[in-house]
Amino acid sequence: MTAKLEQGDIYFFYRSKIDREQVNSIDDVQRFYLVMVPDNDDKARLFIVGKKRLPEISDGSSKSTQREWMLNYLTTSPQQIGKELGPLKYQTSTEGEREQGEAIPAGAGRYLMFEHSDSTRLAYRLHQPDKPGKAQKELGILAEASFVISVRNPEIDAPGFPDEKPDYPQQLKDKFADKRWIDISDTKLLDYENAQLLLIGAHDDLADTEADISSGKPELFDTLGLKPKNWPAAAIEDGKFTTPDFKLDSKSPRGDPTKGGRHGGKAALKSASAAGIAQALKGIDFPRDRDQVVKFAEKHDVRAEIIDVLQELPERKFHTMADLEKAVGEVR
Template sequence: MATYVEKGDIYFFYRPKVNVEKVQGLDDVQRTYMVLAPDDGDAARLFVVGKKRMPKIPQGKPQSTAREWMMNDMTGKPKEIGKALAPLEYDTKTQGEQEQGEAIPVGEGRYAIFERNNSTRLAYRLSSPDKPGKAQRELGILAEASYIISVRNPELDVPGFPDSRPNYPKRLQEKFAEKRWIDIDDSKLLDYESAQFLLIGAHDALSEEEITLGGKPNLFKTLGLKKRNWPTEALEAGKLSEPQMEPETREPAGDPSKGGERGGKAARQTSSAAGVAHALKGVDFPCNKADLIKQAKANHANDDVIKVLNEFSQRQYETMADVQKAVGEVR
């Protein structure tokens, strides 16, 4: 019998490489993303999928040896995730002005994270497209699938995984003890940027998992995207397609999978959600408003960050996602 950790909507996106005119396969893809939007809570999570495709699950076999990592690239309000997937235009020192197209939706459905047979599983079932096509096959996205999922201990090195580390509070870090990997018994382990996970293919039929996945996802509404502006061939017909939107002029996000940080130095020196998160590095959740201000001052945060924190309500903050939500409420 499965014990559920959480349920929600799952969305898949791919972002083509810069200056690719025709997307023909995985080699033309820069990055593949998975978005988890839990039913309970106001935040969603954007994950980078390692090597750009989900682990292979041989048809009809009970479990695969194929495995892959994924990493939390961003946690925030669903509409903030939507903005992160939009196109952008930016300047580089070596190549001048560059355009990065929007991430293209390639799947939406429902997911569950649950405990079964002494392991944690991530399972999903697509509602769109009706039948996976070439776009989904290139990215290893099946009509339905389940994976054994474990979270990496950020204090231990793991060959082949990114160098970036999540800033887990003491309460969560203690769950690892000396273990390199642990099951996800607390969904908050998923919430921290740069948190890393191992996926191992389990089943290509959810009947094997004996779980239920009800509900109807709405990718565009949840992420605040205007459907008429986004390419939908991959999502609706399973066909690989190219970006079609006009980019905004803004700085590209850093690449945590290569040791960078989202937003760069400029963002970390402001009172934005990224700047506040940087100022609170090392804070021990759960905590209250006074604890947040104390930690920010200990980290020599600038006056703008302290001013934002002073406007927070007097309540308990469980995770950095709670803090980021509060930043949005007071700005």
């Protein structure tokens, strides 16, 4: 027996890396977003999905890729979420202004959040594209899937999760007691910026659950106040990775709690210092140019805020770690 907690539209977007001229795979993706728009409500939630893909569905074995975190980046009106997904501009000390394209729609569907046995589940069914393509497969977006979903107690540290915390009122804090994770007994737990969720892959066939997501039709562009002519549609229509068009005016980004330096908190700033970057790149050999340094960092799962700083380095060859650290100091 299931108890429905919430249902609505679910949208998936990806944003390419700064100044990336072509987007051919997940390696060219900087951020992966999930948007929830509950039915009969005037709000929407914009989540950042860690590791840029949804969790895998387990075949019975336990895998690290079966789990992934999400962080509430913003809760506001659907139209304001749409504006947040537009192109971004960054001011750097070495290369002046740099732009990052609009987030690309990669999927639209319906979701249901419900109680199932002794856990909370999030299930969705994709409406667009008709069949998942290369983009959806690399981002972990299936035709339908369900996940065990829980929310992190902000008062208890969780390794691998961002340091920022949601500003929960006391009545929501009390729900955690001394538990590190709890089920979503109250969907208001999802509404606060910096709320952190854990998704665990459960099913890739909703017939294996009691979830009924048969009603409703997602209208991504209308709901988010977007004009289709301004947004590349190849990913959501044909399942192909596509490159941003930059048809909209770019804006400065909001502070991102998963990133460091100018875009994140004090802890992130420290880890993205020249010394912190040198430690994170331990084992790298030289000489290497900027793109090779970034590729090394991505291959070795270096923190996102450090990769962001490395991408701001000048396009030249670095001959020693000291040379690289000096360049980092110049862009900081």
